Amino acid sequence: MQRSLRQIVAFGGGGFSMESGNPLLDDYVLGLATRNPERPRVCFLPSASGDADHYVVRFYRAFPADRCEASHVSLFRREQGPEDLREHLLSQDLIYVGGGSVISLLGVWRAHGVDEILRDAWEAGVVLCGLSAGSLCWFREAVTGFHGQPRRVEGLGLLPFSNCVHYEPGSDRRLAYHELLRAGMRSGYAAEDGAALHFVGAELSRVVASRPQARGYRLDALGDRVVEMRIATTFLGDGPGFAPLVPVPEAISTAAAA
Amino acid sequence: MTSRILALGGHEFTSRPPDRAVSELMLRLATERAGGRPKICILPTASGDTTDQIGSFYSVFGERACDPSDLSLFRLGRRPVALRDHLLGQDLIYVGGGSLVNLVAVWEAHDLGALLSLAWRRGIVLAGQSAGAMCWFEAGITKSSGRPAVAAGLGLLGGSLCVHYNNEPERRAAYLAAVGDGMPGGYGLDDHAGLLWEGGGPPSALTARRGARAYRVASREGGVSEEPIPARFLPAPAPATLREDIAEFRRIAGMRKRAGWLG
Numbered sequence: 001m002q003r004s005l006r007q008i009v010a011f012g013g014g015g016f017s018m019e020s021g022n023p024l025l026d027d028y029v030l031g032l033a034t035r036n037p038e039r040p041r042v043c044f045l046p047s048a049s050g051d052a053d054h055y056v057v058r059f060y061r062a063f064p065a066d067r068c069e070a071s072h073v074s075l076f077r078r079e080q081g082p083e084d085l086r087e088h089l090l091s092q093d094l095i096y097v098g099g100g101s102v103i104s105l106l107g108v109w110r111a112h113g114v115d116e117i118l119r120d121a122w123e124a125g126v127v128l129c130g131l132s133a134g135s136l137c138w139f140r141e142a143v144t145g146f147h148g149q150p151r152r153v154e155g156l157g158l159l160p161f162s163n164c165v166h167y168e169p170g171s172d173r174r175l176a177y178h179e180l181l182r183a184g185m186r187s188g189y190a191a192e193d194g195a196a197l198h199f200v201g202a203e204l205s206r207v208v209a210s211r212p213q214a215r216g217y218r219l220d221a222l223g224d225r226v227v228e229m230r231i232a233t234t235f236l237g238d239g240p241g242f243a244p245l246v247p248v249p250e251a252i253s254t255a256a257a258a
Numbered sequence: 259m260t261s262r263i264l265a266l267g268g269h270e271f272t273s274r275p276p277d278r279a280v281s282e283l284m285l286r287l288a289t290e291r292a293g294g295r296p297k298i299c300i301l302p303t304a305s306g307d308t309t310d311q312i313g314s315f316y317s318v319f320g321e322r323a324c325d326p327s328d329l330s331l332f333r334l335g336r337r338p339v340a341l342r343d344h345l346l347g348q349d350l351i352y353v354g355g356g357s358l359v360n361l362v363a364v365w366e367a368h369d370l371g372a373l374l375s376l377a378w379r380r381g382i383v384l385a386g387q388s389a390g391a392m393c394w395f396e397a398g399i400t401k402s403s404g405r406p407a408v409a410a411g412l413g414l415l416g417g418s419l420c421v422h423y424n425n426e427p428e429r430r431a432a433y434l435a436a437v438g439d440g441m442p443g444g445y446g447l448d449d450h451a452g453l454l455w456e457g458g459g460p461p462s463a464l465t466a467r468r469g470a471r472a473y474r475v476a477s478r479e480g481g482v483s484e485e486p487i488p489a490r491f492l493p494a495p496a497p498a499t500l501r502e503d504i505a506e507f508r509r510i511a512g513m514r515k516r517a518g519w520l521g
Contacts, residue, residue, distance in 0.1 A: 050306025050332035076306040076357050079404045101332050107367030111359045112403070145335065 007032060007127045008158065008199045010135035012165045012191025014210050016062030017055070017099055017131055024210035024236040025196055026062055029129045033068075033093035040093040044072040047108050048100030048133035051076045055098055063096075075108050086117045090124060097130030097137060102144050102153055105133050115156055122158055129196075132165050139163035141185055143177045150176030152185060160202055162188030167217060178255060181221040190217045195233060206244045207233040218249070225254045259381025262287065263414065263455045265391035267421045267447025267470070268355075271314035275494030276450040279466035281318050282495045283452075287383045288324060288350035296349035297325045303364050304356030304389040307332040311354045317509045331368055345373055350383040353390030358409045359402035361389050371412050378414055388421045395419045396442060399433045406432035408441060415455065417444035423473065424448040433475065434482045443476035446484060453487075463489035 009032070015025045033040030044059040046052060051074040063070040073081050073088065082088035089095060095118065097105075109115045122128050128138060136142035139155045141162040150173050155163070164177040167190035177190060189197050189204065194214030198205045207216035218229040229249040264287065269280045288296035300315040302308060307330040319326035327348075329339055345351060351374070353361070365371050378384050384394060392398025393411045397418040400409040406429045411419075420433035423446035430446060437443050445453060450467035463472040472487045 048332070050308070050330075052306070052332075053308075076304075076360055078357070079401060083404060101334060103367045104332050104364045107363040107365075108360050111363030149338075 004125055006122050006125065006158075006201050008122065008138050009127065009129035009196050010138060010159075010163060010165075010189075010191065010199070011129070011131035011196040012135065012167055012214070012216070013099075013131055013193035014196070014214075015096075015131050016058055018193065019210055022210050023062070025194075025208070028196070028208055028236055029094055029096070029127065030063075030068060032127045035093050035125075036069075039067075039069050041069045041091060042071070042094045042096060043089060043092045044070070044096050044098065045114075045130075045134075046072060046098040046100075047075050047114075048102060048105035048137075049098055050100065050104070052100075059096070059098070068094075075112050075114070078112075085112065085114065086120075089114075089117050089121050090126065092121070092126050094127045094129065095121060097128070097134030099130075099132030099134055102133035102136045102142065102155070105137055106153070106155065109137075118156065119158060128158075135165050135191070135197075136163050139188065141188070143173055143180060145173045145176070152180055159199055160186070162186050162219075164188070164190040164219075167192050177219065178226045181219055181226050182224055185221075187218070187220040190219060192216070204231075204247050206247055207231045208244070209233045209235050210237070211235075212237065215250075216247075222254075225256050227252065227254050259291075260457045261378050261381060261455070262291075262383045263378065263394050264383065264385040264452055265394060265415075265419060265445075265447065265455075265461075266385070266387035266450075266452040267391065267423055267472070268425065268449030269387040269452075271318040276466035276470070278318075279492040279494040280450065280452065283464070283466075283492055284350055284352065284383075284385050285319070285322055285324060287385075291349040291381060291383055295323055295325065297327070297347060298350045298352065299327045299329055299345065299348045300352045300354060301329050301331075301390075302354045302356075303331050304358065304361035304393075305354055306356065306360070311356075313509055313512055315352070315354075316512045320508060320512065331364055331370075341368065341370065342373055345370075345377055346380065346382070348377070348382055350385055351377060353384070353386030353393060355386075355388030355390055357402040358389040358392050358398055358400035358411070361393055362410060362412070365393075365412075374412065375414055384414070391421055391447065392419045395444060397444075399429050399436065401429065408432075408436050417442045418475075419444050420446045420475070422447075422449055423451075424470065434484075437475055437477050438482045440477070443474075443482075445487075446473040446475050448472070451489065463487040464492050465489040466492045466494070 140157040143164040194211035195209045230251040232245040302311040395411045396413045399420045448470040451470040453461040455461045473484045
């Protein structure tokens with residue numbers, strides 16, 4: 001049984017939630033569910049949206065029954081879902097976390113013990129993925145822009161880095177992330193919409209993208225300067241048999257405090 | 259300023275007479291506090307901020323002499339709100355039903371507990387039904403995990419509360435068992451029955467539906483006692499005269515405007 005790899009795929013943004021008609025990132029994570037390649041078991045956690053009905057419906061459309069055995073867990077309607085959360089989540093091949101408020105997400109998860117279950121699922125080889133709040137949650141520290149003013153939050157800490165999503169040029173989040181790094185936030189990774197960071201264990205294994213230009217970044221603070229390395233990224237739209245690029249720096253820039 | 263809490267065993271924002279009577283009471287309490295046109299905010303956290311709960315709130319208060327608003331903690335990405343300023347600027351804060359466990363957890367994550375306690379001490383009326391009523395007590399009986407179980411609230415009011423007392427026998431049974439096992443006693447509330455705390459004394463009971471009751475529940479030697487509390491009847495006001503089609507249009511438009519959450 002091949003379940004030993006601990007894997008997390010953290011999308012800067014994208015997948016069925018944001019890229020209607022572009023299934024490249026969703027196909028990629030589904031392809032990692034190798035235990036049941038014919039019909040992987042995929043569970044959606046929409047907690048960050050407050051378990052919004054329309055979001056759950058869109059998940060089932062994106063992950064139809066002929067491709068996988070899809071389910072979701074609503075922590076606001078436990079009476080309708082699986083009785084044993086732990087058993088259900090540990091039996092999955094892929095757990096997909098939706099976007100929304102990472103602060104609310106973490107509060108609800110802790111209340112139901114889902115934080116512990118997800119750590120155990122990760123250790124057991126269940127692939128974890130998600131976008132936006134569903135990316136931030138896996139890291140030790142993260143930049144949330146959910147309250148307007150971006151600020152620091154502590155995630156589950158499976159990955160010992162910081163994280164920033166929707167890392168678009170000139171965005172408030174990008175500036176806030178640099179500011180937080182200068183103020184002592186640990187080094188980490190950022191991803192633009194359409195880019196996803198694939199970690200095996202606590203190592204970045206590769207960056208993949210559903211859009212040719214989307215990139216992932218490594219960020220470190222050196223004194224009051226922020227060093228940003230753009231990481232070589234594999235575009236998933238080049239057809240089958242792509243050769244994944246190793247995550248080497250493509251470009252390096254440094255920025256001093258504004 | 260008198261601290262007030264209105265705990266409801268079950269209430270919805272519909273045009274049915276008992277629901278209208280309770281909504282009218284809330285408007286009156288808010289207006290008294292404001293000394294004029296009040297501000298009323300719904301916190302739909304326990305439901306996961308469903309558009310249904312928010313839409314039904316506006317369908318009732320949107321046409322009345324008040325300024326209604328909603329604070330969706332799951333939608334702050336789209337609609338940033340200064341939580342403290344907004345909440346402390348209200349005359350009445352209404353907390354909707356849903357999962358008590360999630361409600362308390364999400365409030366804690368956003369540091370809302372202390373803020374609501376401050377609002378209460380400042381005389382902002384705190385109201386709510388079901389999970390939104392139990393949250394003010396030390397404990398309640400929730401079905402947040404499927405089966406009825408004890409869960410903690412904020413503890414602004416001592417003791418415990420069990421809601422939907424008439425409608426959900428399994429919840430009542432779990433409450434009586436928990437009080438028998440040593441959980442602090444408190445109250446049972448039927449749907450459309452309520453308890454109003456004003457200042458420090460015991461609460462007054464009210465009912466908007468004939469037969470709906472409030473009970474005092476306490477541990478006694480050899481068992482648990484349930485004693486009905488004499489309640490004041492709240493008559494329903496005359497129905498609103500707004501044309502149905504206009505009301506429907508406004509409701510849908512309001513829900514559309516407020517939908518969307520992705521941050």
